[in-house]
Amino acid sequence: MEKIFVLDTNVLLHDPMALNAFQEHRVVVPMTVLEELDHIKDRRDKDVSREARIAINAIDKILFNASPKEIQDGVALPSTAELQPTGCLAIFPDQLINHDTGAPYLDGTPQQANDNRIINVALHLQSKQPDAHVCLVTKDINMRLKAKGSGLENVEDYRRDRVLDDIDYMSKGYEHIAGRFWDQVESVETLREGSQAIHIVSRDVVPNVHINQFIYDDNGFVGMVRALDDQRMELLDLCRERLMNQHMWGLKPRSLEQAMAFFLVAQPNIDMTVLTGPAGSGKTLIALAYGLHAILEEKRYDKLIVARSTPPMAEDIGFLPGTEEEKMAPWLAAFDDNLEVLHGSDESPFSSIEYVKDKANIQFKSLNFMRGRSFNNAYIVIDEAQGLTQFQLKSIITRVGVNSKIVVLGNLAQIDNKYISPLTSGLTYLSEKSKHFPHAGIMHVNGIERSRLAAFAEENL
Incomplete structure (x- = not known):
């Protein structure tokens, strides 16, 4: 099944290089999105205007040599991987949409939000290409609700920017070991560097550990991961009492x-x-x-x-x-x-x-x-x-x-x-x-x- 993704303006502002995430699919950018980017690029807000300009340049780089008909039909997306992409980028002239078909359009008059015009593009494509998977991609929660309420079957958030599936999995910088840490260690090699003790133990004790992470238990042990490889990790032994007695600027x-x-x-x-x-x-x-x-x-x-x-x-x-x-x-x-x-x-x-x-x-x-x-x-x-x-x-x-x-x-x-x-x-x-x-x-x-x-x-x- 062909997949067609209609991108909202906020997706390109959030990730100006978002087009790279859809290399194997057809990407449609409504004319309203280009108009909004054109308006935003001149704002005095340096952050958002800069991202708008980067997004515009990314689109122009793909469509630069294409004819008007090719731009509306779709221009092949450049490859960033070994496999050649099969996707393309097209500009949709949403100002030409009318009520000739049975698609449930939202009001697209100037008094209505541009969001409605973008939703109408997805509704139009869904009506004209019933065999395709047409999906609106937006970071606006209310826009997703409006699109679903208007009859659009597929609406998604832009998920490429997620580095986690659940915020509970985010690293806290420390790992608590229930009970006594040393009860879980089969062998240890201890080195002395001046007044510091370095323990070298198997990484299997805490498999998901990362550099500069703290490990502490219920018996008073506190260590900081100083170095690690696939098999072992070095723990800098920190005295809990000494940590709690640190003084810094009073x-x-x-x-x-x-x-x-x-x-x-x-x-x-x-x-x-x-x-x-x-x-x-x-x-x-x-x-x-x-x-x-x-x-x-x-x-x-x-x-x-x-x-x-x-x-x-x-x-x-x-x-x-x-x-x-x-x-x-x-x-x-x-x-x-x-x-x-x-x-x-x-x-x-x-x-x-x-x-x-x-x-x-x-x-x-x-x-x-x-x-x-x-x-x-x-x-x-x-x-x-x-x-x-x-x-x-x-x-x-x-x-x-x-x-x-x-x-x-x-x-x-x-x-x-x-x-x-x-x-x-x-x-x-x-x-x-x-x-x-x-x-x-x-x-x-x-x-x-x-x-x-x-x-x-x-x-x-």
């Missing part, structure tokens, strides 16, 4: 997960740390405390850059008064709150905070204006990363320069982008793709440390 961990995050973010060979967890778990506080410690005490970096996206008001930031740091203040108030926590016991907290901001060269940036820049000798904190796409996070990570460390923070339960779910978030993608990279670390900091009221609200409201 901050001390309250839970084992916080203690492991403390240790992970401070490792000099780890260039990127991803900290996830619910609101109030201490992610921001840990990232900020180590940044101040590394810059002011260890003299490891020259500046601390705090950045986050500012949707949906990114276009309006330029109209706010003051410098870029002052414009970003409404969105980065959480960092001021955490600075107050770190210096709340000082004799003059306000003066201490202003002194630290100046001495540590703390800079507040909007992710929408970081394109084309490189940050060297910098400690970079990306806040609220759960709302970023895979494409956006990749473009941010590539900005990290020489002798820099980046810490990415996010809570997958607080996604406010209607086209992103926990399974398709750039934060999930980054965690899963980087967990095998020797210079990256992942930690899910669970538990609410703000107050008993905050813990109750997170669990019950």
Whole structure:
């Protein structure tokens, strides 16, 4: 059976190279989608306009030499694999659709949403080619409901961006072993490196382990995977009591997960740390405390850059008064709150905070204006990363320069982008793709440390 996929605009914005996912099938891009991409490419929102331009260029690259008739009939998709694809890309002039057939069309007048015109394309193809599998692909949940309610048999979400089938399988950065870890180990080789003990055990003990992952049991053992191959893994023996007694800029961990995050973010060979967890778990506080410690005490970096996206008001930031740091203040108030926590016991907290901001060269940036820049000798904190796409996070990570460390923070339960779910978030993608990279670390900091009221609200409201 021939498969025909009608793509919505948000699919191409979410993954500008989405056409590569349909190489063996017929792909139809409605004219309305091209019109929406044309409108979006000139927006002042740098992220979405850039992705629109990339999607337009990808379509143009395929259709560049084709005649008008070939474009409507379908142009062969280029091959990216050994096998030659049998699929093609076609543009459908949806403005020519009428009610001559029995297809149940939605109202396509200018007063109606463009979504209706795109749905009408799929309904038209389903009516004209009853033997084909016609499917609308969109990331808009309401559009999927409208399409099904209009009689479209096949409607799907774009699933190529999913790195997991279930968010529960996402790596947390640690593995809990019930009982005693050493009861499951048949043989071990222990080496000494100064004051550190390295245990070499079979990988079969924890088969799905990855580099820089923590392993702990109920008897007080805590180890960190320092190296591994197909048969063995090296565990750095960490004393649980020593982990819990870490101090960083006056901050001390309250839970084992916080203690492991403390240790992970401070490792000099780890260039990127991803900290996830619910609101109030201490992610921001840990990232900020180590940044101040590394810059002011260890003299490891020259500046601390705090950045986050500012949707949906990114276009309006330029109209706010003051410098870029002052414009970003409404969105980065959480960092001021955490600075107050770190210096709340000082004799003059306000003066201490202003002194630290100046001495540590703390800079507040909007992710929408970081394109084309490189940050060297910098400690970079990306806040609220759960709302970023895979494409956006990749473009941010590539900005990290020489002798820099980046810490990415996010809570997958607080996604406010209607086209992103926990399974398709750039934060999930980054965690899963980087967990095998020797210079990256992942930690899910669970538990609410703000107050008993905050813990109750997170669990019950």
